[in-house]
Amino acid sequence: MIKFLFSFLICFSFICNGNNSFSDVDSLIEKKQFLDAWKLLSSKESKSNKEQINIKKIDMCLKYFTKSISHQAFAFTNLKPDENIIQKRNLAETKLIPTFPFKIDVIIDSLIRENPENYNLYKSKGDYYYDIFILFGKDWIINKQEVLRRMYTAYKKADENGKNDYISLYALGYFHNLNSETNKAINYFKRSVSLDSNYAPTHYNMAYIYTELDSNNLALKHALSAYGKYKYITYKNNACQMAGSILGKLERHNEAVSVLLDCDRLIPSTYQTYYYLLNSFLKLNKTKEALLTANNMFSLDWKSHTINTDIIEFFIKTNHLTELISFYQTKLKNEKFDMEFRGHIQLHIAQAYSLVNEDKYKVKYINEAKESFTACYDKSHPIFRVLNKMIK
Template identity: 20%
Template sequence: MYRYFLGAALLLSAAARAQTAPTASVLTQADKLTTAQQYEAAYALLDKADPQNQQPDVVLAKEKLLLSYYLISVNYKSFGLKNLQPGETVAQLRGQKGPYSMHLLDIPKELKRLQQKSPQNYALSKGLGDYYYQAQQCHCGERDKTDAQLLALVLRYYGSAHAHGVGDFMSYYAVGYALLMQKKPEPSLAAFEQSIALNAEYPTSHYNLAFAQAQLGRWADATPHAQAAYRLYPDPELKADAARLLGHLYLQQKQPAEAKVALQQSLDLQPRSYASLLQLLQLAVAERSPTAPELATRLYQLDPADDQMFVDIMDTFQAANQWTEAEAVFRSQLPTAPKTPAAQGLLHFYLAILNMQLQRPKEARPHFLTAQTQLRKVAKPDNPMFELIEKGLKETRP
């Protein structure tokens, strides 16, 4: 009897080796095709090796290929692939019409089915986490679920995988991201830190770790990670965001010189960044820098019909008790301000307010009158600005 069971064990081991070797070979070949951007060929190879989706490693390879390199998708269940030509990229083609081969794979259904057969295979849990994270990010599948529900599924499946030692830098990053979205910055720190430990060159883990620490008021801890994100991001827009975050961190640490450098770096990358211009203006006004009028003008010119812009500029100069300087900035825009009712009405309205603050009722009155005429064309009668205009006209009546 003993020999019978030993023989059976040996036969099972041999059978397992016979299955594993071909599977490993197929996965290796598929990886080579993927590296060569032959995505359709890679998927065809995987599907031929496991057409019924019975082998977890092959199904997970299919999932990775589809989610990473699809060009179009239908409900995140059917995916279009293509063998790319030299010079073509997925980023360029995604969402564009084209002759793509479509592949139907209900990823969560297949992975959950395999989980029932292999409950100890936690790579399947990670695969489910990968799927729900990507679905939440692209908003192109699982339309019956809210963002909150998708994030809960991300945490559930990645949590199971991580608890059993299965994970990578992106899965830990996704956990941190999900916790941040749930307004839980404190527990997100460990996930981002683990992501960085696994891949210190991924800038978004550094950025979000800095962001989480900033939410907790840990400015000094956040600073080196914001610096790393700025250094590592190749994309100018993302690099600008990191520089702006770094500027904010320096401001919180009472380091205006360092903040100015970081914010200027952000502005150089994003010349029309409202946030960077406003923070640089606040620094310049506080220092009584001669660059303040230029910065205020650049902020104004982003959208001369934006009421919030006028408020922000006024608040900035008011904080430094520089009413005359604020009035001069707005007055300098009169010759070139757009002739639209909103732009003209707002500019004259705030010039009237500033002149009243400076106790110049005579100068304020014509601005109130012009503001009233122009704003009546675009604002509702119950707009609070009309009450202030009426009050100003009464107080400035000759």
């Protein structure tokens, strides 16, 4: 009985130590004492626990570094209560601070060779290459495609053996989406969402895929989720624009306008927001708002063929030719002397008449554009070839 109790206590002690072996390290991390946590973790390493210690070290390197040298060496800092790691990283970019060499790729491959059945090692390896892909893109030691391949191979092996989380499943889905393997991508994304429904990138990518599949109601659900969950304004704005465009496709234009105006408050004066707004305003016959939006688009770059073509096509498709011509005629009335500007406006009016097969007015404005451009361009300028092609 005593022998059994002694054995039980040893086993119980081992289990407890295994579960709490990093409690002191985690306590330091919670207090943002990252340098002290790293040093304490390093002091714990022995032959018997090196796999567990190095997995924890990798996790620290990816989450809590102050400075990274190509993810081959890392610096850590003890922060004050009011400091955050992002601020420290920004400051560290221009400073020389001591780093700890820690070549994760070499270390993890060595550990896997020693114990290929520890699938937590594969999961850590995937985490490492995923982080490199996010932070470095094309600018790492090996090319982007090889980084993605290593990430995928490691995460796949880990997942096949029950080691995954919402990020690894998202990354596997992202990889399949890049390779146009839509069904596989969706399956991984669904599994990722089932583990953590608050991870915005998964929702955003699901929205993108469902848009490509013309499953617009599903796409809208995930686009709105991504919009609500993203914290960074740029990503939030992208998700917002996607939601607005999908609402437009679903002919829910009042809702689209509401969402897109939110986009314009997040990041004012972006072309994509104006593009989708113009479509919805015209579909709702809100010509005053449509003309204001068209003017905002035009003001971004009045010479842009793409911008003006989009404006023209939206107005024509929604049977607003009269308002479109008036829009450009006002530009001509307000600018009497800049012949380059007038030439472009006359060209765009000719474009509009061409789309509705009004050849008489098309030719009239082509000839006026030629006159305007002759005053500011040499006869060899390519714009004259464009105008001559339009007459034919």
